[in-house]
Amino acid sequence: MAKRLILLSALLLVACAIYIGLGAEGAWRFLLPYRATKLASMLLVGIGLSVATVLFQTITANRILTPSVMGFDALYVMVLTVLVHVLGGVGYASLPAALLFAMNVAGMTVLGMLLFGLLQKGARGDIMRLVLTGLILGILLRSVTEFLQRMIDPAEFQMVQSVSFARFTQVEPSLLALSALVTLPALALAWGMRNRLDVLGLGDATATGLGENPKSGQAQALVLICILVAASTALVGPMSGGGGSFFGLIVTALAHVITPSERHRILLPSAALTGCIILVGGQTVMERLLDLTTPLTVVIELIGGILFLVLLVKRKRA
Amino acid sequence: MIRLSGVSHFIGGAQILHDISLDLPKGGITALIGPNGAGKSTLLSLIARLTPLKQGEITVDTLKIGGCSDRDLARVLAIMAQSTHVSARLRVRELVGFGRYPWHRGRPGPADHALIEAALERFGLLPIADRFLDEISGGQRQRAFVAMAFAQDTDYLLLDEPLNNLDIAGARGLMRLLRDMADRDDKTILIVLHDINYAAAFADRIVALKNGRIAATGAPDQVISDTLLRDVFDTDAKISRIDGRPFVMV
Ligand SMILES: Nc1ncnc2c1ncn2[C@@H]1O[C@H](COP(=O)(O)OP(=O)(O)O)[C@@H](O)[C@H]1O
Ligand SMILES: [Mg+2]
Numbered sequence: 001m002a003k004r005l006i007l008l009s010a011l012l013l014v015a016c017a018i019y020i021g022l023g024a025e026g027a028w029r030f031l032l033p034y035r036a037t038k039l040a041s042m043l044l045v046g047i048g049l050s051v052a053t054v055l056f057q058t059i060t061a062n063r064i065l066t067p068s069v070m071g072f073d074a075l076y077v078m079v080l081t082v083l084v085h086v087l088g089g090v091g092y093a094s095l096p097a098a099l100l101f102a103m104n105v106a107g108m109t110v111l112g113m114l115l116f117g118l119l120q121k122g123a124r125g126d127i128m129r130l131v132l133t134g135l136i137l138g139i140l141l142r143s144v145t146e147f148l149q150r151m152i153d154p155a156e157f158q159m160v161q162s163v164s165f166a167r168f169t170q171v172e173p174s175l176l177a178l179s180a181l182v183t184l185p186a187l188a189l190a191w192g193m194r195n196r197l198d199v200l201g202l203g204d205a206t207a208t209g210l211g212e213n214p215k216s217g218q219a220q221a222l223v224l225i226c227i228l229v230a231a232s233t234a235l236v237g238p239m240s241g242g243g244g245s246f247f248g249l250i251v252t253a254l255a256h257v258i259t260p261s262e263r264h265r266i267l268l269p270s271a272a273l274t275g276c277i278i279l280v281g282g283q284t285v286m287e288r289l290l291d292l293t294t295p296l297t298v299v300i301e302l303i304g305g306i307l308f309l310v311l312l313v314k315r316k317r318a
Numbered sequence: 319m320i321r322l323s324g325v326s327h328f329i330g331g332a333q334i335l336h337d338i339s340l341d342l343p344k345g346g347i348t349a350l351i352g353p354n355g356a357g358k359s360t361l362l363s364l365i366a367r368l369t370p371l372k373q374g375e376i377t378v379d380t381l382k383i384g385g386c387s388d389r390d391l392a393r394v395l396a397i398m399a400q401s402t403h404v405s406a407r408l409r410v411r412e413l414v415g416f417g418r419y420p421w422h423r424g425r426p427g428p429a430d431h432a433l434i435e436a437a438l439e440r441f442g443l444l445p446i447a448d449r450f451l452d453e454i455s456g457g458q459r460q461r462a463f464v465a466m467a468f469a470q471d472t473d474y475l476l477l478d479e480p481l482n483n484l485d486i487a488g489a490r491g492l493m494r495l496l497r498d499m500a501d502r503d504d505k506t507i508l509i510v511l512h513d514i515n516y517a518a519a520f521a522d523r524i525v526a527l528k529n530g531r532i533a534a535t536g537a538p539d540q541v542i543s544d545t546l547l548r549d550v551f552d553t554d555a556k557i558s559r560i561d562g563r564p565f566v567m568v
């Protein structure tokens with residue numbers, strides 16, 4: 001397993017080098033900081049979302065769920081739409097980026113905590129109820145958004161559309177620093193939970209018997225998930241346009257194949273590396289080789305959607 | 319000693335357990351029997367802190383359920399829940415290894431590894447130690463879970479209907495291993511059994527539960543009688559005795 005992690009690391013290094021070096025024309029002085037910022041944001045998002053998905057799948061004991069079912073992305077797009085609706089396109093564009101970032105992170109974390117409050121309520125509160133509530137909430141938020149979008153003018157609607165997909169093209173260095181400031185401590189805490197997560201993966205009863213309280217473990221993991229997803233989404237936009245982000249799904253499915261282990265000390269780095277390779281490699285191909293302006297997330301959604309169906313069908317048979 | 323005093327439990331307004339007080343002395347096997355829905359699983363999961371205790375008091379040695387840390391309790395009391403489904407894809411050795419978790423919290427030492435191998439050997443799991451849990455039989459899986467509880471090295475062990483889905487060889491094999499743990503290692507075992515004959519054959523004590531109340535306690539040959547079957551189990555099956563040991567004529 002250690003060998004495979006090293007291999008993944010090497011692969012990621014190569015992908016990063018190609019991304020930085022390929023098609024470099026013009027002054028390095030300008031190109032390098034620009035590309036380095038984009039690369040750093042991809043790595044941050046790749047690690048953040050992958051780790052969040054692993055945590056989410058462990059506490060829900062479900063391999064085909066990702067945190068986006070909780071309606072984070074829908075909330076982001078709604079906040080965006082409301083802002084454009086209230087302030088107008090120009091007003092929105094003149095908002096300080098840091099303020100927007102802070103609002104988004106706060107909004108999404110509060111949403112996550114509210115959902116979590118539901119989990120704690122009632123003796124039989126279980127994680128599946130939380131997921132279902134999040135799912136319904138996401139649909140609700142999306143219909144509110146759609147309603148608002150019908151009322152704003154087409155030019156502004158275009159603007160909302162263009163930032164409703166994750167893009168790594170316009171990343172502000174200051175936002176990147178902010179996002180790192182939020183993401184890195186959360187990652188450190190997630191890593192600190194690795195052994196406990198192994199035990200939580202055994203199911204509530206067995207985990208309790210081994211002295212690991214499932215409720216408190218799930219609560220802590222959920223806080224970290226909210227923070228990680230919020231920080232990435234606030235940085236680059238939502239990773240999904242519609243139903244649920246398939247990025248995390250692809251990453252964890254691949255990580256389970258590449259490093260078939262249930263141990264989080266393997267699974268967490270393996271998923272993080274895989275996530276980064278997909279983002280950096282995918283972006284290189286889209287941007288440099290194909291010269292496409294389609295956001296990478298659209299492609300990821302497409303591949304992820306197919307993978308989702310495959311996983312569903314396989315589960316049915318198993 | 320496990321001591322329950324004044325334990326009651328309600329689920330959605332319905333009273334499941336009625337003011338139960340019970341002392342289980344250290345050592346030996348106690349079988350918890352009773353008809354379906356009597357409250358056996360509820361009682362066991364209260365002791366195991368799987369269900370939060372709301373009314374009454376339960377202590378295991380000096381530890382008070384609900385008042386002590388989960389960690390401390392995990393070094394004194396091991397449990398095997400009624401459903402042992404694990405969604406993670408684990409090998410037998412990994413599962414048994416988790417039994418050491420309360421002691422090393424994720425950093426196993428050489429002593430832990432030695433104990434894990436010893437548990438695998440004792441429960442006859444060495445030949446299948448590297449197989450995945452979904453590649454072995456139900457009986458082997460149950461044995462793997464008991465081996466995990468054994469590796470946990472606690473004085474007390476609680477099991478909820480571990481014989482479910484086992485054939486006669488599997489069921490007897492498991493009960494013998496438990497008997498051996500009680501005799502050789504001085505474990506105190508509380509086990510929910512629905513087959514009275516197994517309780518009669520392997521338990522030192524019987525606690526019979528009906529409608530959330532204790533209907534009888536005592537040694538098997540004293541407790542198991544026609545009256546018990548009629549009053550507690552609502553059946554007119556007869557008891558016969560072979561060498562003094564009661565058998566239910568089904
Ligand atoms: N989650 C629940 N909701 C409502 N009633 C329950 C629940 N769990 C158990 N009960 C009720 O509690 C009683 C005792 O259940 P249980 O302890 O599982 O019985 P046993 O293990 O002796 O068969 C039964 O009448 C059952 O219907
Ligand atoms: Mg039961």
